[in-house]
Amino acid sequence: MMSCAELRTLDFAEIFAASIIIRDYIVKTPLIENAALNERLGGRVLIKPEMLQITGSFKFRGACNRILQMTENERRGGVVAWSSGNHALAVSAVCAQFGIPAYIIMPETAPRMKIDGARHYGAKVRLYDRATETREDIGREIAEREGAVIVPPYDDLRIMAGQGTIGLEIMEQCRVLGITPDNVLASASGGGLVAGVGTAVRTLNPLANIYSVEPAGFDDLSRSLASGQRVDNAPGATTLCDSLMVGTPGELTFETNRNLLSDGLVVNDSEVKLGMSACFEHFKLVAEPGGAAPLAAILSGKIDVRDKVTVAVLSGGNVDPAVFSAAL
Amino acid sequence: MMSCAELRTLDFAEIFAASIIIRDYIVKTPLIENAALNERLGGRVLIKPEMLQITGSFKFRGACNRILQMTENERRGGVVAWSSGNHALAVSAVCAQFGIPAYIIMPETAPRMKIDGARHYGAKVRLYDRATETREDIGREIAEREGAVIVPPYDDLRIMAGQGTIGLEIMEQCRVLGITPDNVLASASGGGLVAGVGTAVRTLNPLANIYSVEPAGFDDLSRSLASGQRVDNAPGATTLCDSLMVGTPGELTFETNRNLLSDGLVVNDSEVKLGMSACFEHFKLVAEPGGAAPLAAILSGKIDVRDKVTVAVLSGGNVDPAVFSAAL
Structure with missing residues (x-):
């Protein structure tokens, strides 16, 4: 996806700037804990519920930070994005709010509610056939024809910085509570969320451990960390x-x-379902499977949380009722 | 339940005092809205999600305000409460936090999770047989024997004042958003929640309309308002x-x-299920049936919300997975 952009790490200043750029538009999600869960785990576990974010996932933060940095001229041309889910909803919602044309490329097989959701926000949705077409080609073609800007889901420093505002909020909220996080967990798909959150947290507390959480079979980041280079699933x-x-x-x-x-x-998957169920029981929150993954990692003992302060970022809550019910 | 206490209306000053007494112990729940839902309804509908409150319901506020006003001597004797649900959990949790003995009287038929919940907080739970015993008699007997204070679920000015802090928060949060609520809805069982919330809101905005919401067959408050005197179901x-x-x-x-x-x-009931489902879809929150009642009233057109600002207090989220799944 990268071509000629500079390959460097995310800078804390970019996250701080993002927090100012997006603060009037996002939900500052609370930092919540539950006494019964803490007692069961023998440590303090706090969650950052991004299912309460606009469009039901953290993706709104990055999309907002990226799109608000477009010039007037760029805004007239619009935005192109590809996604089968939360990034599509986030980009569509930001564009709707600021009157910017949005072109979203989604697979024909994407969940109906996600396609309808993007259309609801007024995005022009182009469905494609995964077997015969590639979304990047379609996207680049639309971008060229319409003079639109491509907004990638994760491999962009301004997207990463937007997601990183979650880490800033965690540190502010922990400070109010008089605690310092020892461990911070966030799920990883492309890795933008955990990169942003981790950069913010580690800048303010260099002793914190940052963990990514991935589903079995899609543990490319975990294996890439082990091998020192990017590997595929x-x-x-x-x-x-x-x-x-x-x-x-x-x-x-x-x-x-x-x-x-x-x-x-x-x-x-069975650990993820227990995470969704715990989220229902202890926090009265709807987590999508990926959204519950960090809580699942804690509950299944993947790290030691005893006598520590651990923060789990729960990334979203866009889940079909049938999938949710099955997990309970 | 009342015997010799003064029969008067709740005073705003009591709510303001409660807000200071309990502020370090409660969750200040956010005030949330959803663009898609607003568009569908043609007005702004904001929810106050008390399922995010400690113990999963608003009851923690009133219990906290009442119990924290007990003297040191009274605290040693402990607290007696009867409830099949949220009030039991709230009283147990407050007592656990402040090291006060709690005696909870619950029907043998109460949901297992509620009984276990109260015991989890260290309360001494006395189960009773609804056919042959009355909880008030058992409660008074325990209170006398242990020198404990009875904390009623609603018919107490300090309980009502604690619940009223929700109304204060609503008005503060609306002010930050630059809006004024035209309508405020809260569910009613004994009526303490809507009395507290309504008193706070009407004091700060005398033009607001306050509505109670009850389930069909349990509309005693609605019929009592119509007839001018308290009637039974x-x-x-x-x-x-x-x-x-x-x-x-x-x-x-x-x-x-x-x-x-x-x-x-x-x-x-079918309107309530649609309310629970809307809460899941739009807000990613778990509402118990009674907790979704105000949203159900709005969605089923019981009041006109077009071009208005309407706030719905969602009272709690303590619901069995099976009941929740069935509603989706």
Whole structure:
């Protein structure tokens, strides 16, 4: 996806700037804990519920930061994005709010509610056939024809910086509570969320451990961290976590994550379901499978949280009722 | 339940005092809206999600305000409360936090998770047989024997004042958003929540309309408002809203509500399920049936929300997975 942009790590100043650029448009999600869960785990576990974010996922932050930095002239040409889910909704919503044309490229097989959601925000949705077309080609063609700007889902420093505002909020909210996070967990698909959150948290507390969480079979980041270079997932794997299915770490995100992460954690579908169920029971929140992955990692003992302060970023809540009910 | 206490309306100053007494212990729940829902309804509808409150319901506020006003000597004797649900959890949790003995009287038929929940907080739970025993008698006996204070679920000015802090927060949060609520809805069982919220809101905006919401068959408050005096529900009714099954308005709560409420709204079980489902879809929140009742009233057109600002207090999220899944 990268071509000629500079390969460097995300800078804290970019996250701080993002927090100012987007602050009037986003929900500052609360930082919540539950006494019963803490007691069960023997440590303090706080969640950052980004399902309460506009469009139901953290993606709104990055899209907002990127799109608000477009010039007037660029805005007239519009925005092109490809995604089968949360990034599509986020880009559509930001564009709707600021009167910017949005072109969204989605697979014909994308969940109906996501396609309808993007259309609801007025985006022009171009469906494509995964077998015969590639979304990047379609996207570049539309961008050229319309004079539109491509807004990638993760491999972009301004997208990463927008997601990083979650890390800033975590540190501010922990400060109010008089605590310092020892561990921070965030899910990884392309890796933009954990790169942004980790950069913000580690800048303010260099002793914090940052962990990515991926579904089994889609643990490309975890294996890339171990091998020191970006590796692909083997084809054919399946997972309940539809939002965490990117096959290779991004170039820019990996450049940041390789120096930032303590480890890459991996959870299977039954652990994810227990995470969704715990989120329902203890926090009264709807987590999509990928959104519950960090809580799943904690509950299944992937890291030691005893006598520590651990923060789990729950990335989103866009899940079909049937999938949700099945997990409970 | 009342015996010799003064029969008067709740005072705004009591709510303001409560907000200071409990502020370090409660969650200040956010005030959230959803663009798609607003568009569908043609007005701004904001929710106050008390399922995010400690113990999963607004009841923690009132219990906290009442119990924190006990003297050191009273605290040693402990607290007695009867409830089949959210009030039991709230009293148990407050007592656990401040090291106060708690005696909770619950029907043998109460949901297992509620009984376990109270025990989890260290309360001594006394189960009783609804056919042969009355909880008030058991409660008074324990109170006398242990020198404990009875903390009623609603018919108490300090309980009502604690619930009223939700109304204060609504007005503060609306002010930040630059809006003024035209309509505020809250569910009613004994009527303490809507009395408290309504008093706070009407003091700061006398033009606001306050509505109670009750389930069909348990619309005693609605009929009491119409007739001008407290009337009972006919026996034998059933409802999905297990938390809204009190049979008669409280004496103190009705004294406040009779002069405060614009109208009493009534919703049936299928409307409640649509409310729970909308809460899942638009807000990613778990509402128990009674918790979704105000949203159900709005969605089923019980009041006109077009071009208005309407706030719905969602009272709690303690619901069994099976009941929740069935509603989706």
